[in-house]
Amino acid sequence: MLxxxxxxxxxxxxxxxxxWIVFSIFYSLATGMIPIATxxxxxxxxxxxxxxxxxxxxxxxxITLVSVQILLMLSSSLLNLFKKIFDEKVELxxxxxxxxxxxxxxxxxxxxxxxxxxxxxxxxxxENSTGNRFLSPIKEFFSFLENTISGVTVSIFLLSFHWxxxxxxxxxxxxxxxxxxxxxxxxxxxxxxxxxxxxxxxITARLITSRNSAKEVKSxxxxxxxxxxxxxxxxxxxxxxxxxxxxxxxxxFGNEGFGLIIYALIIxxxxxxxxxxxxxxxGDFVAIIQAVQNTQSKSQIASDxxxxxxxxxxxxxxxxxxxxxxxxxxxxxxxxxxxFPSPLKSSIEIKNLTFKYFNSxxxxxxxxxxxxxxxxxxxxxxxxxxxxxxxxxxxxxLYPIQQGDILFDGISIKSINDEELRxxxxxLFQDFVQYPYTIYENIGFGNIEKIDQEExxxxxxxxxxxxxxxxxxxxxxxxxLTKTLYDGEDLSGGQWQKIAFTRALFRNTQLVxxxxxxxxxxxxxxxxxxxxxxxxxxxxxxxxxxxxxxxxRLADHIIVLKEGKIIEEGTFEELMIKNGDFKEMxxxxxxxxxxxxxxxxx
Ligand SMILES: Nc1ncnc2c1ncn2[C@@H]1O[C@H](COP(=O)(O)OP(=O)(O)OP(=O)(O)O)[C@@H](O)[C@H]1O
Ligand SMILES: [Mg+2]
Numbered sequence: 001m002l003x004x005x006x007x008x009x010x011x012x013x014x015x016x017x018x019x020w021i022v023f024s025i026f027y028s029l030a031t032g033m034i035p036i037a038t039x040x041x042x043x044x045x046x047x048x049x050x051x052x053x054x055x056x057x058x059x060x061x062x063i064t065l066v067s068v069q070i071l072l073m074l075s076s077s078l079l080n081l082f083k084k085i086f087d088e089k090v091e092l093x094x095x096x097x098x099x100x101x102x103x104x105x106x107x108x109x110x111x112x113x114x115x116x117x118x119x120x121x122x123x124x125x126x127e128n129s130t131g132n133r134f135l136s137p138i139k140e141f142f143s144f145l146e147n148t149i150s151g152v153t154v155s156i157f158l159l160s161f162h163w164x165x166x167x168x169x170x171x172x173x174x175x176x177x178x179x180x181x182x183x184x185x186x187x188x189x190x191x192x193x194x195x196x197x198x199x200x201x202x203i204t205a206r207l208i209t210s211r212n213s214a215k216e217v218k219s220x221x222x223x224x225x226x227x228x229x230x231x232x233x234x235x236x237x238x239x240x241x242x243x244x245x246x247x248x249x250x251x252x253f254g255n256e257g258f259g260l261i262i263y264a265l266i267i268x269x270x271x272x273x274x275x276x277x278x279x280x281x282x283g284d285f286v287a288i289i290q291a292v293q294n295t296q297s298k299s300q301i302a303s304d305x306x307x308x309x310x311x312x313x314x315x316x317x318x319x320x321x322x323x324x325x326x327x328x329x330x331x332x333x334x335x336x337x338x339x340f341p342s343p344l345k346s347s348i349e350i351k352n353l354t355f356k357y358f359n360s361x362x363x364x365x366x367x368x369x370x371x372x373x374x375x376x377x378x379x380x381x382x383x384x385x386x387x388x389x390x391x392x393x394x395x396x397x398l399y400p401i402q403q404g405d406i407l408f409d410g411i412s413i414k415s416i417n418d419e420e421l422r423x424x425x426x427x428l429f430q431d432f433v434q435y436p437y438t439i440y441e442n443i444g445f446g447n448i449e450k451i452d453q454e455e456x457x458x459x460x461x462x463x464x465x466x467x468x469x470x471x472x473x474x475x476x477x478x479x480x481l482t483k484t485l486y487d488g489e490d491l492s493g494g495q496w497q498k499i500a501f502t503r504a505l506f507r508n509t510q511l512v513x514x515x516x517x518x519x520x521x522x523x524x525x526x527x528x529x530x531x532x533x534x535x536x537x538x539x540x541x542x543x544x545x546x547x548x549x550x551x552x553r554l555a556d557h558i559i560v561l562k563e564g565k566i567i568e569e570g571t572f573e574e575l576m577i578k579n580g581d582f583k584e585m586x587x588x589x590x591x592x593x594x595x596x597x598x599x600x601x602x
Contacts, residue, residue, distance in 0.1 A: 005313045006137055008320060013090070013138050016097055020090045021138075027083055028142040032149025034076050035294050039157060039287055041069045047283035087139070094135055098319075102127060105323055111398040115358040121195040124202075126319045134319070137312040144305035151298035154291050161288055162274050168266055169295045172259045177303040179255060183248040184311030190244060194237045201233035211484050259296070266292050337417040340424045341409035343510055344541065348372040348395075352404035355394060364390040366564040368404070372557070374510070378543045379552045381585065382561030388545045389430055391561075392513050395543075397421045426507035430515040430545075432500035436482035439470055439499065443477075446503035457506060464502045464532050465525075469495050493520040501529060505536050513543045518551075530554070549586045558582065 014021055045065040052062050102123070113119045158165045207213045208226050217223055270288055274280060280288075348371065355365040365387045372378055380388050393399055395406060397418050406413040413421065426446065435442050443461065444451035451457075457477065461467045473479040473489060480488025481499075491499065497520045504512065514533075518526040526548070533542075534554065544551060552558050553572050560568040560575070560582050568580050575582040 001317075002310065002313055005316050005320065006141065006309065009134055009137055009316055012097075013094065013135060016093050017090045020086055023082070023086055024138070024142045025145075027079055028146035029149065031076060031079055032146040033153065034072055035150040035298070036153040036157060038069065038072050039154065039291055039294065041065055041072065042290065043283045043287035045069065045283075046286055047281050050282055087135075091132065091135055098134055099127070101323060110400055111393065112358050112400065117196065120199060122318065122322050124199055125191060125195050126315075126322055133312055133315040137309045137316065140305040140308045140312065144302050144309070147298045147302040147305065151295055151302055154294045154298065158288070158291050158295060161284075162269065164269055164273065165266060165288070165292065166295065168262055168269065169292050170299060172255060172262055172296070173299050173303055175258070176252070176255050176300060177307060179248065179251045180304055180307035181310060183244065183251075184307050185314070186244055187241075188311060188314040190240055194240060197233050197237055201230050201237070204230040204233070263292075337420065338411045338415050340416050340420045341411065342424055344374040344409055346409050347374070347407075348511070348541070349407040349410075350391075350395075350404075351407065353391070353394065353401070353406065354403040355390060355399065356402065357390075363564050365394070368561075368564070368566055370557075370559055370566060370569060372541060372543075374541050375539060376541055376556045377537075377554060378541075379555030379558045380543060380545045380561060381547070381549065381552060381558065381582065385563075386561040387564040388561055389515055390564075392427065392515055392543065392545070395513065396425055396427060424509050425511045425513065426504045426509045427513045428500050428504035428515060428517050430519075432497075432503075434481065434496055434499075436480075436485040436488075438478050438480055439473075440477035442481060442499050443503050443506050446506035447508065450506075460506045460508075460536075461502055463536055464498060464505060465528050466498050466502045469498065494522060494525060497521060498525070498529075501533075505533075509540075511541045511543075512537055513545075515545045516547070517544075518546065518548060549589045552582075552586070 010021075045062065048058055048062050048065060052058055106123070109119075155166050158169065204226050207217055208223060208230070217226060267289075270280070270285065274288075350368055350370050350372075353365050353368040354363055356363050368387075368391065380391070382388055394401065395413075397413055397416075401414055408416065435445060440454075440457060441451070443457050443466075454477075458467070461470060469491070470476055470479070480486045481491060482488045483490050497517065501514075501517050504514065504517075517533075518529055521529060530551065544555065546552075555572065558568075558570060558572060558575055559566055560580075562581065568575055568578065568582050570578065576586070
């Protein structure tokens with residue numbers, strides 16, 4: 001498993017920058033050999049200098065050895081310099097590629113994952129750690145290689161004096177490695193368990209800083225309460241981290257103490273055992289001490305590297321799990337799909353459609369069946385929470401079908417490629433997006449393939465009456481609709497709704513779905529929208545969801561939903577004759593205007 005994850009991240013990095021890998025191998029080998037060379041040069045230099053000071057004429061040798069030492073230090077600095085530049089470049093590239101992968105994956109998942117908090121927990125974990133984490137095991141691996149080479153070569157040098165030296169020098173390494181490994185794992189577990197808490201803190205902080213929520217938070221005087229909530233969660237997480245770090249540092253301190261005892265033991269071995277066996281030169285003595293320190297530090301770094309690789313593996317597994325999660329892709333890429341029938345000839349048929357949201361016990365839709373003939377104007381009405389918006393989300397293929405089916409000219413939605421499907425549908429969502437870009441882009445996003453056709457955008461805006469708003473701004477369509485991203489303008493709720501309405505119509509598809517398109521409009525604008533809509537949607541199939549019952553009069557077919565079920569359907573006249581829920585809702589609304597007595601809110 002470890003090898004597989006390492007190999008995969010290696011392949012990733014290789015595809016991002018082959019040059020970096022080649023350079024890193026060269027760097028590890030070269031810098032791995034430098035300590036032993038330096039050690040040898042130092043030892044020779046001290047011995048030769050001692051002879052020189054004793055009156056020997058070996059001036060040239062001393063100068064040569066000094067030059068070798070300087071050359072070694074210079075090469076080491078140069079290698080480090082290039083490594084830093086190269087590392088930074090690869091980190092940036094990798095950060096871009098991996099974030100790109102996460103964004104692509106998020107674009108491909110179905111909406112049901114957006115209803116699962118675990119999806120966001122995972123997303124936060126991997127978003128916060130991927131860039132460096134990805135490169136980290138590879139870097140650690142090369143560093144491991146470099147330090148192992150140094151460690152082994154210096155160990156051989158030590159062995160040439162006495163095997164006990166090496167054995168004793170390496171003893172503190174064992175507890176050190178296990179401490180690093182243990183705390184690495186615990187850090188990952190901490191991150192895993194505390195991600196929901198961190199997200200709570202994050203979301204709470206954003207409630208205070210975001211423009212959308214600020215007005216309500218201030219008006220209700222919630223700032224303090226939210227601040228305290230954020231602070232509590234933040235500190236709770238920080239304290240856990242601190243507790244863990246403290247434990248780890250204490251353990252490492254204990255380990256260092258142990259290392260000092262070992263050091264004393266080594267000095268004893270050098271002076272008593274090695275010196276006792278045969279005379280040591282001063283150069284030998286210095287070189288042995290240096291070699292012991294080198295062996296210890298290099299093997300410690302190598303063990304750090306190894307423990308770190310094992311820790312990084314956990315983060316990488318998280319990343320690969322996210323990227324490979326097959327339940328994300330509801331539609332099989334290899335399967336052949338049917339084209340969306342364009343134009344629709346016979347019907348859209350909704351058959352026994354039943355749907356439950358993620359982790360929900362309640363059915364949002366329960367055995368819904370009805371059919372739409374091309375060109376028909378459907379009106380869907382029903383209480384809040386009766387399933388109207390859910391139905392259109394399923395029609396758009398945003399959620400996988402669980403039970404029942406939706407058929408377009410007899411072809412199941414499950415056999416139609418999502419892209420194909422959406423090319424033929426336009427939608428105005430109840431909670432549409434206010435893009436923080438220009439008015440032009442806000443409309444153009446309705447049909448990204450035609451976003452360059454300015455005349456078309458102007459034409460649709462004239463038809464929906466949006467041009468009236470646009471013309472008031474000096475920069476017209478190039479006016480930015482944001483106050484946070486750029487210094488632009490902001491619109492009223494109703495004006496935004498008109499933008500979203502225009503965007504949906506700019507898509508110009510055979511099927512148009514509007515979910516509460518006029519909820520924010522004043523009566524005059526609502527009337528205008530109706531007129532424009534009837535004009536634009538003349539030859540289209542439309543599904544219109546609204547609580548404004550008057551709109552139902554224009555529909556060919558009305559569906560009344562209640563608690564996920566169809567309770568009535570028919571034409572306006574049929575439903576009025578039926579004298580059921582629809583008539584009651586209709587009369588309740590119209591009576592509010594006629595009858596002062598009945599118009600009581602509280
Ligand atoms: N993402 C979701 N996860 C879980 N439950 C959901 C989700 N969206 C909606 N629901 C639930 O599904 C039911 C139907 O919701 P839906 O949004 O379809 O109602 P609606 O008819 O559009 O209501 P409204 O008139 O208020 O817009 C409701 O009980 C709602 O609580
Ligand atoms: Mg709704």
